[in-house]
Amino acid sequence: MSIVDRVALITGSASGMGRQTALRMAEQGAKVVINDLDEDRVGTTVDEFKRAGHSVFGVAADISNKQAVDDMVQQVASQLGRIDILVNNAGMERAGALRKLSEADWDITVQVNLKGTFLCSQAVHGLMVEQKHGRIINIASRAWLGGAGQTPYASAKAGVVGMTRTLALELGKGGVTCNCIAPGLIRTPMWDELPEKDQQFLLSRMPTGRLGEPDDIASTVMFLADDKAGYMTGQVLYVCGGRSLYAG
Amino acid sequence: MNCEFKDKVVVITGFGDASSREMARHFLAADADVVACCATENAQVAAWELSPTVHVVNYEPGRDESIVEAVAQIIERHEKIDVLVNNAVDSVGRTLAELDKRSLAIALDLTIGEQFGFVREVIPHMKRGGTGRVVNINTMSYLGLPGHLDMAVCRSALFGMNRSLALEVAADGIMVNMVVKGELEEAFDTEEARSKVVKTIPAQRLGQVQDMAHAVAFFAAESTKYVTGQTFFVCGGKSVHFSMSV
Numbered sequence: 001m002s003i004v005d006r007v008a009l010i011t012g013s014a015s016g017m018g019r020q021t022a023l024r025m026a027e028q029g030a031k032v033v034i035n036d037l038d039e040d041r042v043g044t045t046v047d048e049f050k051r052a053g054h055s056v057f058g059v060a061a062d063i064s065n066k067q068a069v070d071d072m073v074q075q076v077a078s079q080l081g082r083i084d085i086l087v088n089n090a091g092m093e094r095a096g097a098l099r100k101l102s103e104a105d106w107d108i109t110v111q112v113n114l115k116g117t118f119l120c121s122q123a124v125h126g127l128m129v130e131q132k133h134g135r136i137i138n139i140a141s142r143a144w145l146g147g148a149g150q151t152p153y154a155s156a157k158a159g160v161v162g163m164t165r166t167l168a169l170e171l172g173k174g175g176v177t178c179n180c181i182a183p184g185l186i187r188t189p190m191w192d193e194l195p196e197k198d199q200q201f202l203l204s205r206m207p208t209g210r211l212g213e214p215d216d217i218a219s220t221v222m223f224l225a226d227d228k229a230g231y232m233t234g235q236v237l238y239v240c241g242g243r244s245l246y247a248g
Numbered sequence: 249m250n251c252e253f254k255d256k257v258v259v260i261t262g263f264g265d266a267s268s269r270e271m272a273r274h275f276l277a278a279d280a281d282v283v284a285c286c287a288t289e290n291a292q293v294a295a296w297e298l299s300p301t302v303h304v305v306n307y308e309p310g311r312d313e314s315i316v317e318a319v320a321q322i323i324e325r326h327e328k329i330d331v332l333v334n335n336a337v338d339s340v341g342r343t344l345a346e347l348d349k350r351s352l353a354i355a356l357d358l359t360i361g362e363q364f365g366f367v368r369e370v371i372p373h374m375k376r377g378g379t380g381r382v383v384n385i386n387t388m389s390y391l392g393l394p395g396h397l398d399m400a401v402c403r404s405a406l407f408g409m410n411r412s413l414a415l416e417v418a419a420d421g422i423m424v425n426m427v428v429k430g431e432l433e434e435a436f437d438t439e440e441a442r443s444k445v446v447k448t449i450p451a452q453r454l455g456q457v458q459d460m461a462h463a464v465a466f467f468a469a470e471s472t473k474y475v476t477g478q479t480f481f482v483c484g485g486k487s488v489h490f491s492m493s494v
Contacts, residue, residue: 173451216475223466239475
């Protein structure tokens with residue numbers, strides 16, 4: 001795994017898939033930057049990583065705010081000198097039928113998932129182009145293909161797919177790749193809160209018959225973040241147990 | 249490359265081109281038992297030159313029984329197959345005017361027919377083991393290229409087979425994915441040809457065989473257990489221009 005000493009900024013990395021990704025990268029020798037909206041959660045995660053002997057730096061920032069993102073990137077650059085890997089992981093969902101959704105539901109979903117990915121990529125790409133090396137990995141969702149009750153989320157994630165492919169074209173010749181992972185059902189706190197009958201229904205429609213784990217996403221991020229992945233760009237890789245193929 | 253492949257039996261079909269040799273090198277370095285399925289004498293020599301530990305198995309293109317015999321030989325020696333890398337090498341493409349039904353049928357037999365044959369023989373052994381990885385190798389001609397009608401037909405069939413097979417065997421713990429080979433350095437003899445193609449690639453360079461090996465190793469790994477039926481391009485971003493690439 002060639003990510004030793006690479007500086008990796010992972011947004012939304014104080015919990016779930018982001019935290020697992022940061023942990024796996026740190027275990028492989030990367031210098032990881034933990035980001036979350038909540039300062040306490042950043043502090044707790046950074047302490048845990050330090051106790052495990054990992055190289056870690058933490059910044060609390062709202063990724064949907066341009067000034068906050070620019071300040072975060074400047075802090076990381078001045079502390080660690082570079083940013084090699086950006087994982088746009090932070091996200092959230094407001095679900096509901098079209099008639100029940102408010103303008104605020106739409107705004108916040110698009111701001112965090114789509115605008116946040118744009119702002120972070122924009123703030124970081126200059127450094128990457130200068131370094132002639134960079135990996136931008138966007139976490140979209142299988143839901144970009146469409147999902148009932150997911151209008152804002154599916155729209156925002158579809159935007160992330162379009163952004164990925166466009167940035168791949170724009171940044172390709174500068175040694176910067178941009179790829180996208182589209183996770184399906186993954187074991188998260190949100191999954192644990194679902195009633196058992198809903199969980200059983202969803203699992204019955206999974207070709208693999210099982211749920212994904214945060215580590216399935218982490219290992220895919222590691223594959224795309226690797227120095228050896230320089231000829232892979234503009235790709236959308238579904239990590240969904242085959243659910244993107246068919247809804248049986 | 250880590251040692252995730254220690255004691256894994258990795259079978260590479262259509263062995264011989266530079267990409268397949270590099271894949272074999274990667275798997276050998278990760279302590280796998282590599283089997284090279286060769287259809288030509290040159291391929292056999294290439295396999296032997298790579299390492300005396302490579303198990304060389306011969307088969308005859310277009311003869312179904314020879315694939316059955318090849319897989320039986322592999323099982324006899326190794327008792328299992330963990331990874332099948334179903335390699336593909338494009339022949340020279342032909343236009344509509346150059347093709348008839350018979351020549352198209354022969355092309356199908358030598359491409360998707362061969363890849364189907366290996367899958368059909370190998371999958372039962374993977375099912376018995378409760379796990380397995382199939383990595384189908386494709387080329388970008390399946391997306392449609394002028395003058396490559398036959399290859400587009402044959403390679404599109406692999407796209408469908410990849411997805412359907414993934415659904416059939418997902419519950420058995422077998423992951424089936426497809427890696428699409430973009431423009432690699434190995435395919436171009438002259439500087440003029442290289443520079444012409446490089447202009448069409450967003451990364452503004454040709455790929456290396458190591459790029460393919462890195463991708464194949466990811467999909468072949470036991471730890472890649474929640475990704476199946478997918479198509480992944482190793483193409484420097486060229487696939488972005490094609491609508492079928494998402």
